[in-house]
Amino acid sequence: MKDRVHRERRSQKSTVFVALMLFQLVLVLLQLWLFVSVLEGQIGGGAKEMAVPGAAVSVAILAVNIWMLLGIRRMDASE
């Protein structure tokens, strides 16, 4: 009985894990797109106005990713 509960909880955690992973993948792809857009603006057209908001969003995404990584570690530690 205890083993079954443990296994179900593990399965739920695994689902949450996959969801978080996909979310992180989307965030990193967004970050990559931002990076390439700003780089293109700098090299190609010299558009500087995108650089600072792009960097701010990128840092915010990094903060979310670190927060999620810490959450995952806490989740692992609680097992």
Next chain:
Amino acid sequence: MNDRLRQDFPIDWEEDHYVSRREFFKFMTLASGGLAAGSVGMAAWAAIPKGERTFEAVRLASADSIAIGGSLAFRYPRPQDICLLIRREDGSFVAFSQRCTHLSCPVEYQSDKDRLYCPCHNGAFSAKDGSVLQGPPPHPLPQIMLEVREGDVYAVGVRHGGEA
């Protein structure tokens, strides 16, 4: 038999995948950190003013040696930076980089239209300030700052323009 096999080969596929996913998470966070650092670096680079830069003054020609509507090619500030000194119809001197800001084709001065023309893609710049008049160039031409000292024309620096 099954229990013994499990004891001898304690491989748990779920556990195995669980660990690799965590590693993936760490890797993605690292990649995210790299992209954020790159973005901050680019923002810092964009914040650096790139307007005017002065260099060592170089004598280009005597003012009288260039006829009105005429031009003279020179290199400034580095040997690979080709430029064009122009004497406009009103007698004033201007100088610009000769590289088109589109794909670096050399531009030529057209005195009748008072413009610098790029034959590669039909781009044109104003001979007054280097601003884009037509075609695909994304920026104005970098302008060479000039000084006339005792009848001689000197190049003293480079001024980069803003948006087209």
